[in-house]
Amino acid sequence: MTTHTTTRAQTPTHHTLSYDDVTRTIARTLGSPGRGYYVLLACAVTMLGIGVICLLYLFRYGLGLAGYSMPTYWAVYITCFVFWVGIAHSGTLISAILFLFRSGWRTAVYRVAEIMTVFAVMTAGLFPLIHIGRQWFFYWLVPYPNERGLWPNFKSPLVWDEFAIGTYFTVSTCFLIMGLIPDIAAIRDVATGWRKKLYTLTALGWRGTNEQWRHYRPAYLYLAALATPLVLSVHSVVSWDFAMSQVPAWHETLFAPYFVAGAIYSGCAMVITLLIPLRAFFQLEELVTLHHFENLAKLILLTGMIVCYAYVTEYFFAWYGGPTPEREAFWYRAFGRFWWAGWTMNVCNAFLPWLLWSKRIRTNLVALFVISIFVNLGMWMERFVIIAVHLAGEPFESYVRAGYNATWADWGIMLGSFGWFFMWFLLFVKNFPAVSVAEVKEELPPPEHAGRHR
Amino acid sequence: MKLESPFAQRPTPGVLAVFGELGATVDAIAALKRSGHQGFTVYSPLARHELEEALAQPVSPVRAYTLIGGIAGCSIGAWITLYMSYDWPIQVGGKPIGSIPPYVVIMFEMTVLFGALTTLLGVIFNTIMAARQRGTIAYDPRFTNDKFGIFVPAEHTDAGPVEKLLKGCGAEEVRRG
Numbered sequence: 001m002t003t004h005t006t007t008r009a010q011t012p013t014h015h016t017l018s019y020d021d022v023t024r025t026i027a028r029t030l031g032s033p034g035r036g037y038y039v040l041l042a043c044a045v046t047m048l049g050i051g052v053i054c055l056l057y058l059f060r061y062g063l064g065l066a067g068y069s070m071p072t073y074w075a076v077y078i079t080c081f082v083f084w085v086g087i088a089h090s091g092t093l094i095s096a097i098l099f100l101f102r103s104g105w106r107t108a109v110y111r112v113a114e115i116m117t118v119f120a121v122m123t124a125g126l127f128p129l130i131h132i133g134r135q136w137f138f139y140w141l142v143p144y145p146n147e148r149g150l151w152p153n154f155k156s157p158l159v160w161d162e163f164a165i166g167t168y169f170t171v172s173t174c175f176l177i178m179g180l181i182p183d184i185a186a187i188r189d190v191a192t193g194w195r196k197k198l199y200t201l202t203a204l205g206w207r208g209t210n211e212q213w214r215h216y217r218p219a220y221l222y223l224a225a226l227a228t229p230l231v232l233s234v235h236s237v238v239s240w241d242f243a244m245s246q247v248p249a250w251h252e253t254l255f256a257p258y259f260v261a262g263a264i265y266s267g268c269a270m271v272i273t274l275l276i277p278l279r280a281f282f283q284l285e286e287l288v289t290l291h292h293f294e295n296l297a298k299l300i301l302l303t304g305m306i307v308c309y310a311y312v313t314e315y316f317f318a319w320y321g322g323p324t325p326e327r328e329a330f331w332y333r334a335f336g337r338f339w340w341a342g343w344t345m346n347v348c349n350a351f352l353p354w355l356l357w358s359k360r361i362r363t364n365l366v367a368l369f370v371i372s373i374f375v376n377l378g379m380w381m382e383r384f385v386i387i388a389v390h391l392a393g394e395p396f397e398s399y400v401r402a403g404y405n406a407t408w409a410d411w412g413i414m415l416g417s418f419g420w421f422f423m424w425f426l427l428f429v430k431n432f433p434a435v436s437v438a439e440v441k442e443e444l445p446p447p448e449h450a451g452r453h454r
Numbered sequence: 455m456k457l458e459s460p461f462a463q464r465p466t467p468g469v470l471a472v473f474g475e476l477g478a479t480v481d482a483i484a485a486l487k488r489s490g491h492q493g494f495t496v497y498s499p500l501a502r503h504e505l506e507e508a509l510a511q512p513v514s515p516v517r518a519y520t521l522i523g524g525i526a527g528c529s530i531g532a533w534i535t536l537y538m539s540y541d542w543p544i545q546v547g548g549k550p551i552g553s554i555p556p557y558v559v560i561m562f563e564m565t566v567l568f569g570a571l572t573t574l575l576g577v578i579f580n581t582i583m584a585a586r587q588r589g590t591i592a593y594d595p596r597f598t599n600d601k602f603g604i605f606v607p608a609e610h611t612d613a614g615p616v617e618k619l620l621k622g623c624g625a626e627e628v629r630r631g
Binding site for chain 2: 018019020023143145149150151152153154155156159160163164166167170171174175177178182185186188189190204205206207208209210211212213214215216217218219222223226227229230233237437438439441442446447448
């Protein structure tokens with residue numbers, strides 16, 4: 001892992017590379033990745049195994065194992081659901097929103113972010129299914145009438161959420177596939193053996209003809225334009241799962257922008273967590289430079305400031321304008337039984353990003369890696385605080401301070417979700433181009449003889 | 455290679471030129487247009503605006519797919535929410551049976567979902583149709599890596615002048631395909 005700081009003049013791009021270098025460098029990531037990769041993969045599969053065992057116990061003995069107790073019936077599983085949906089968001093931000101803004105630097109990192117998005121939504125989608133109790137009736141979520149002819153309640157944010165997550169998964173998968181097609185074709189043309197057959201099949205006959213680009217270019221733009229409002233809507237809808245209810249500390253109009261900023265904050269941190277080892281394993285230093293990490297860090301800084309502002313606003317309004325239950329809920333968050341969770345969230349999300357004002361820290365990979373881990377911890381804790389802690393601390397209920405303790409089944413399944421996510425991610429980046437071949441070339445000067453520049 | 459052309463057709467006779475430079479490719483496109491050639495194919499490893507400008511192709515019809523898909527999605531979103539509400543009217547939270555504001559969320563999600571899926575269908579459909587119209591033309595694997603290419607359909611008797619034209623514009627390699 002490289003840890004050095006450089007000046008702006010040295011960092012920004014990879015102009016010395018040729019088109020051929022780009023193809024070769026990215027094709028190399030599909031070769032032998034070294035022992036570190038397999039160690040990580042083995043860890044991920046082990047974590048998944050632990051999760052599956054816990055899940056089987058949960059199927060057998062029911063949600064009693066999950067540590068739910070009145071009034072805390074939403075806890076670690078819903079926390080994980082919101083966490084993973086949040087992780088997904090920065091992928092679409094980098095791939096779609098920055099595409100619309102014509103940010104050149106996105107080309108080297110957007111594929112990793114998109115892969116992360118698809119697998120994070122896939123992971124998130126499992127949690128409502130685990131949480132519903134009778135998991136084998138998961139198909140009741142599909143909007144069809146029950147045996148008495150009653151349809152789902154479309155005024156419920158839970159039904160909106162189902163549509164939002166379903167749409168998000170489908171559209172982000174389409175977007176990923178769309179971006180992959182020219183790159184798979186590029187890899188197909190340098191591959192041999194069974195890989196050549198795989199990529200020939202998955203490139204869908206792409207040859208880069210003018211007729212193909214003519215339809216591809218606008219289609220990519222329209223997908224980006226559709227994905228942009230979608231990414232902002234999805235986490236807003238997730239936040240309304242809470243904000244539409246009457247629980248103190250949930251019933252806030254601030255929730256939608258607060259959740260969206262938090263989602264992008266945690267997602268960018270996860271991109272850094274994933275990119276730093278990936279770059280080292282696959283020797284992508286020439287393509288993914290410090291400039292890219294610095295820009296990601298700036299995104300974390302921006303969204304971190306918004307999150308910090310939201311936290312201050314929440315406390316301020318609880319004190320200034322809120323009714324007594326609201327005030328007591330925020331007192332409970334800071335000084336109640338779960339004070340450690342509340343302060344972990346404050347420190348990691350509201351104080352830690354201030355470090356990124358320093359350019360030295362933004363360009364130091366070790367520092368960024370450590371910060372990104374803490375940001376993820378903080379964001380997981382934020383959702384835990386909002387969901388489980390505020391339910392446990394509902395101050396106006398007669399069974400006030402009923403308490404809640406997460407159990408081994410909660411932690412095991414959460415660990416399993418990380419294993420599940422990392423397993424798919426690692427398998428994907430090993431078998432499909434983890435950096436866009438065609439789009440990185442767009443950032444390079446086109447091949448010309450000296451003196452022939454047009 | 456068999457997998458690559460599921461709609462296999464007989465090979466189209468013509469001339470395939472390989473270019474190492476973008477500028478030379480653009481010159482060749484202009485020269486071909488000047489000499490009245492139509493229906494030639496340009497290969498490129500990446501999308502470049504210089505090529506798009508030189509080719510000056512009509513706007514892709516994919517945008518119509520996106521628009522129609524979006525409108526259809528929005529309508530379906532409105533229809534399922536309102537129809538399902540009135541099919542079994544039940545009061546929820548003192549709201550009207552068919553309450554539009556909460557249904558906007560579903561309508562929006564369906565707009566995006568259908569818009570994205572029809573866009574994808576539009577690309578697939580249009581590129582397959584284009585491939586069928588053009589038949590099977592010569593290709594070089596370097597076209598997805600670092601070379602640009604132009605394929606000009608031409609019978610053997612007409613290929614000579616085309617080869618000369620392409621070479622004159624700076625093609626690195628010209629061959630009959």
